[in-house]
Amino acid sequence: MQGRCIQAPEKSNLVEGEIYFLFPHGGLAYNVSKFSRPGSHFGTYQKSRFEVISEDATEVEEKHDEKYLARIVKPPSHFYLVGEEYIITEPDENGYYSVFFKNNAISFLLVSFRRYNKIYLLPFEVLQTSWEIAKNGGRKSIPYKTFENEGIEVKSKDGYTLHYLDALEV
Numbered sequence: 001m002q003g004r005c006i007q008a009p010e011k012s013n014l015v016e017g018e019i020y021f022l023f024p025h026g027g028l029a030y031n032v033s034k035f036s037r038p039g040s041h042f043g044t045y046q047k048s049r050f051e052v053i054s055e056d057a058t059e060v061e062e063k064h065d066e067k068y069l070a071r072i073v074k075p076p077s078h079f080y081l082v083g084e085e086y087i088i089t090e091p092d093e094n095g096y097y098s099v100f101f102k103n104n105a106i107s108f109l110l111v112s113f114r115r116y117n118k119i120y121l122l123p124f125e126v127l128q129t130s131w132e133i134a135k136n137g138g139r140k141s142i143p144y145k146t147f148e149n150e151g152i153e154v155k156s157k158d159g160y161t162l163h164y165l166d167a168l169e170v
Helices: 124-135 144-150 164-168
Strands: 002-005 019-025 029-033 043-046 050-054 067-071 085-089 108-113 118-123 152-154
Touching (some): 019 050, 108 124, 118 124, 124 144
Antiparallel strands (some): 002 019
C-alpha cells in the first residue's frame, strides 16, 4: 500500500506531502519505505501520520544475486571512508546490504582450534558460501573438515607467532 505523509515528526526521515510505501506493523503503525520491497523500510511510524492513497498489493521481493559497485559518498559509520569503493548486493528481507571486497583487499578469518592445536586461515569466499547456506536454512556452523580441506594451516615461522602472510603467499 502507499500513503502520503501528513504529519512528519520533527527529527525523522519523513517529509510531509511525500508518498511512501507502507507495510503494516502491528495494529497502530507502518514500516515505511521509499521502495516497494517490504524489507527495505527505514523506520516505523504511527498510522495516524499517513493518508492511505493506494491499497494495491505491494511487489513481492525477488531474490537477486546481482552485485553492484558502490562508492561511498556519505559514510554510514567510521568503517567506511568517502571515495572508497565496495561491491554490494541487493538488500535482504530486512533491508540490509552485504558489502564485499573493499579496495581489492584480501579478506579472511584466522580461526584457532585449541582441541587440535591448529590455526587456520579461512578465505572469505569459503565463509561467504557457508553464510549463504546458513541463511537458506542450512547448517549454522562451519565443520572442522571445511577448515582442513579449504582453509590454510598457519604456523609459526621466522619468530612470528602467526605467519599468516606466508599462508597467503604474499
